Amino acid sequence: MKFDIEEFRQRRKTDFEGAWHAGPSVITPPAAAGVYPRYAYRRAKVHPIFDTIARLRAAYLSMGFDEAMVPVFIDEQDVYRQFGPEAAAVLDRVYYVGGLPRPNVGISRERLDAIAAITGTPVDTATEEKLMKCLHGYKKGKFDGDDLTHEMSVALKVDDGVVVHILDSVFPEFKELAPESSRTTLRSHMTSGWFLSLAQMWDKRPMPIRMFSVDRCFRREQEEDATHLRTYHSASCIVAGEDVTVDEGKAVAEALLSAFGFTEFRFQPDEKRSKYYMPETQTEVYGKHPVHGWVEVATFGIYSPAALAEYGVGVPVMNLGMGVERLAMVLTEAEDVRRLSFAQLFPPVYSDTELAKAVGLREEPKTIEGRRAVEAIIAAATPNAAVKSPCEFSAWTGELYGKKVEITVSEPEENSTLLGPAALNEVFVRNGAVLGVPDNEKFADVRAEGVPTGISFLYAVANLAVARIEEAARLGEETSVQVKMSKHPSDVNLKIEEYAMRYITDNKRKLDLRGPVFMTVSSRIVE
Numbered sequence: 448m449k450f451d452i453e454e455f456r457q458r459r460k461t462d463f464e465g466a467w468h469a470g471p472s473v474i475t476p477p478a479a480a481g482v483y484p485r486y487a488y489r490r491a492k493v494h495p496i497f498d499t500i501a502r503l504r505a506a507y508l509s510m511g512f513d514e515a516m517v518p519v520f521i522d523e524q525d526v527y528r529q530f531g532p533e534a535a536a537v538l539d540r541v542y543y544v545g546g547l548p549r550p551n552v553g554i555s556r557e558r559l560d561a562i563a564a565i566t567g568t569p570v571d572t573a574t575e576e577k578l579m580k581c582l583h584g585y586k587k588g589k590f591d592g593d594d595l596t597h598e599m600s601v602a603l604k605v606d607d608g609v610v611v612h613i614l615d616s617v618f619p620e621f622k623e624l625a626p627e628s629s630r631t632t633l634r635s636h637m638t639s640g641w642f643l644s645l646a647q648m649w650d651k652r653p654m655p656i657r658m659f660s661v662d663r664c665f666r667r668e669q670e671e672d673a674t675h676l677r678t679y680h681s682a683s684c685i686v687a688g689e690d691v692t693v694d695e696g697k698a699v700a701e702a703l704l705s706a707f708g709f710t711e712f713r714f715q716p717d718e719k720r721s722k723y724y725m726p727e728t729q730t731e732v733y734g735k736h737p738v739h740g741w742v743e744v745a746t747f748g749i750y751s752p753a754a755l756a757e758y759g760v761g762v763p764v765m766n767l768g769m770g771v772e773r774l775a776m777v778l779t780e781a782e783d784v785r786r787l788s789f790a791q792l793f794p795p796v797y798s799d800t801e802l803a804k805a806v807g808l809r810e811e812p813k814t815i816e817g818r819r820a821v822e823a824i825i826a827a828a829t830p831n832a833a834v835k836s837p838c839e840f841s842a843w844t845g846e847l848y849g850k851k852v853e854i855t856v857s858e859p860e861e862n863s864t865l866l867g868p869a870a871l872n873e874v875f876v877r878n879g880a881v882l883g884v885p886d887n888e889k890f891a892d893v894r895a896e897g898v899p900t901g902i903s904f905l906y907a908v909a910n911l912a913v914a915r916i917e918e919a920a921r922l923g924e925e926t927s928v929q930v931k932m933s934k935h936p937s938d939v940n941l942k943i944e945e946y947a948m949r950y951i952t953d954n955k956r957k958l959d960l961r962g963p964v965f966m967t968v969s970s971r972i973v974e
Contacts, residue, residue, distance in 0.1 A: 496680065496788055499775040500661050503682045506706040507659040510699070512684055515658045517640025520544065523630040528757040529642055533722040540667050541635045545628040549592075550620040552582045561617045566605050577602035633665040637683035637768055638723055638750075645687060646758035654762065655688030661771065673783040680771035691763040693728050696747035699767050700732045704744060707778065709734035717746055724748035724766075732769075742777050745769035797950050799876040799898040805947035806874055806881060806900045808907055809940050810914040816845050817913045820854055824909040824968060828856045832866040840865070844973065847920035851973040854916060858967060866905070869933060869962025874900040874941070879950070880957035881943065883933070904939045904964055911940035912968035919970060927969040933962050 508514065526541070527534040559570045570578070581602045585595050599610045614621055634640055637660060648656065661682045668675050686695050701712050713733040720729055729748035735741050747767035755764060772784050781787040797805075812818055823843035831840055839857035846852070858865050872883040877897030883904060884890035912928040919926035933939045941960060943951075951958055 494790075495775045495779050495781075496771060499771050499778065500680060500682070502706065503661055503703070503771065503774075504659075506703050507661075507682075507684065509706075510657075510702050512657045512659040515644065515660045517634075517637060517660050517662065517683075518643050519634050519640070519662075521632050521634050521639040521643075523632055525639060525643065526632065529639060529723050529754050531722050531753070537635070538632070541632040542665050542667050543628045544631040544633060545626040547592075547624045547626055549586050549588070550624060551586055552618055552620055554579055554582070558617050562603070562613055565613055565616070566603060566609060570603075574603060635664055635666050637662070637664060637681045638766060641683070641685050641764075641766060642723075642750075642754065642758050642760075645685070645755070645760045645764060649687055649760045649762060655686055655691065657684070657686050659684035671785060673785065676772065676784055676788060681768050682771050682774075683766065683768040685764055685766050687760075687762050687764045689762055691749070691765045693730065693747075693749060693765070695765045696730060696749075696767050699765075700745050700747060703767075704732070704734045707736075707774070708738075709736050709744070711735035713741065717748075721748070723751055723754045725751050732767075736777065739777050739780070744774055744777065794953065795946075795950065797879070797947065799879065802879065802881065802947050802950070803876045803898040803900045805944040806876070806902060807942050807944075808902070808910050809937060809942040811910045812913040812917050814847065814917060816847055817917050819843070820845065820847075820913045820916070821906070821909045824854065824856055824912065825905055828866060828905060828909075828966070829871070831856075832864065832871060834865045836863040836865065837861055838865050842968075847917055850920045850923060852916065852920050853971045853973050854913070855969050855971070856967065857969060858965065863965065867931075867963035867965030870905050870908070870964045870966050871903060872962055873903045874960070876900065878956070879954055881951065881960070882957065883939075883960040883962060902941070904933065904960075904962070905966070907940040908964060908966050909968065916968070916970040920972070923972070925970050925972055927967060929967045930964045933960055933964050936960050939964060 504514065523538065523543075526538055530537050554575065559575060563569045578599065581595075581598045584590060585592070585598070590598060596607050596610045596614070599613070600607045603610065603613075640660070644658075659682070661680060663678050664681045665678050666675075668677050671677060684699065686699065697712075697714055700714075704712070711734070713735075714730050715733070716727070717729040717731045720726070725748065729746065731743055732745035732747065733741050734744050745767055746769070747765060750760075750764040750766060752763075755761075772788060775781070776784060776787060779787065786793045812821060820843040827840045827842035831838070836858035837860065839855050839859075841853060842856050843854045844852070856865065869883065869885070872885050873894075874881065874883050875893050875897035876882075877893050882890075882893055882897070884893050886894065908928075908930050911930070915926055915928050930939060936943055936958075939960065943958075948958075950956075
């Protein structure tokens with residue numbers, strides 16, 4: 448089936464307008480069902496970090512703060528201007544921006560001969576001149592490095608793949624290049640970008656200036672651990688104006704954090720005392736959350752007049768910042784910021800409900816009549832499960848693929864019952880274990896605490912039998928399906944998705960679907 452992306456987009460827009468607020472976790476609009484099975488609608492999972500960012504942005508905007516993008520690349524001199532004598536220690540934790548120099552590549556007769564040997568064509572004077580102009584243009588920055596291969600292929604009139612071979616074997620300078628560092632750093636604190644921004648706008652906008660930014664910062668941590676990453680998100684704001692005081696920071700902190708359920712606040716001096724803040728103004732913010740209790744969530748202070756003077760800023764400025772990952776860890780009760788941020792790099796953890804969704808049937812009937820036959824088999828077998836054998840019960844009579852078919856449930860052997868003891872077992876997931884259990888006192892805790900899959904052995908086998916009966920009827924044949932002992936999921940027509948099986952085995956969880964089923968379902972063509 449050809450996939451038309453524009454048609455899909457239009458269907459998605461139309462369907463979501465009517466279905467988005469309906470509330471179910473899985474949405475399969477009629478327009479999309481069966482048309483784009485790979486793109487079935489479902490309520491997707493939001494990343495906890497970006498969910499927190501979205502909530503922070505909404506809170507700031509509702510408080511009247513304008514959103515800004517502050518510079519990421521900070522010159523080393525600006526770090527000294529902002530931090531003063533402390534800059535040397537700060538620079539130990541920043542990343543310097545580096546890159547590969549562009550080599551001055553010469554073209555000798557030996558190299559021209561080597562190129563000719565690869566291309567199979569001698570390099571004439573005109574081609575040599577074009578190649579020299581190409582390499583000189585690259586050195587001067589007239590085009591980027593990722594365009595070099597194409598430019599050389601045009602000059603030499605060969606395929607790009609040939610040029611790659613030429614660069615690898617004829618011009619070793621490119622492989623021998625070593626990166627060189629500049630004096631430009633990656634922003635380690637949002638403050639660095641705010642000083643550059645304030646220098647340009649403080650006297651050109653009406654006071655007070657209220658701005659916020661939620662963006663990445665970069666710190667050269669010696670190693671990443673459960674609470675530290677080399678790149679993190681900072682939610683930072685500034686308030687600039689003649690009457691700005693520490694009380695402004697308290698008001699902003701309370702308003703911002705109340706949007707996350709914090710109900711009480713405590714402010715205490717921060718012992719770290721960054722040089723870009725006025726003495727005695729750097730303050731730690733603790734919030735009391737109804738679930739997590741007292742937690743440190745933010746820091747604010749008034750920028751030092753000396754640091755502001757370096758940028759010609761003539762009004763007081765309050766700055767408040769918080770680590771987004773820190774707040775997200777509190778809200779989600781996460782213990783490791785690495786797993787919280789990069790969940791896809793760690794083994795997933797599935798709830799019992801998620802595992803229950805991964806349990807399904809291997810074979811099912813394809814027709815509506817077949818599904819009705821499954822219900823009829825269950826209705827006939829359940830009340831007669833303990834009837835002594837030999838016995839047979841008619842379950843369903845109807846038409847399948849143009850043939851009138853009668854389906855029976857039977858047990859031909861003597862001294863038994865219609866169904867085996869495990870036939871009525873139901874499949875539950877409890878603490879990651881997938882269990883087929885009967886309805887009795889011994890397994891009452893599994894049934895009470897576990898998550899039901901909605902599948903019993905009887906239901907699964909009935910579906911298997913009718914699927915086989917449908918195929919036989921299509922061929923004009925009769926058939927009989929018998930299931931005796933269950934040792935594996937496939938024995939009772941159960942399928943557990945591969946990712947769930949991997950989770951169960953990796954975490955040494957139990958998979959127990961054993962038991963005597965002893966169920967026979969037969970079909971007969973009725974003339």
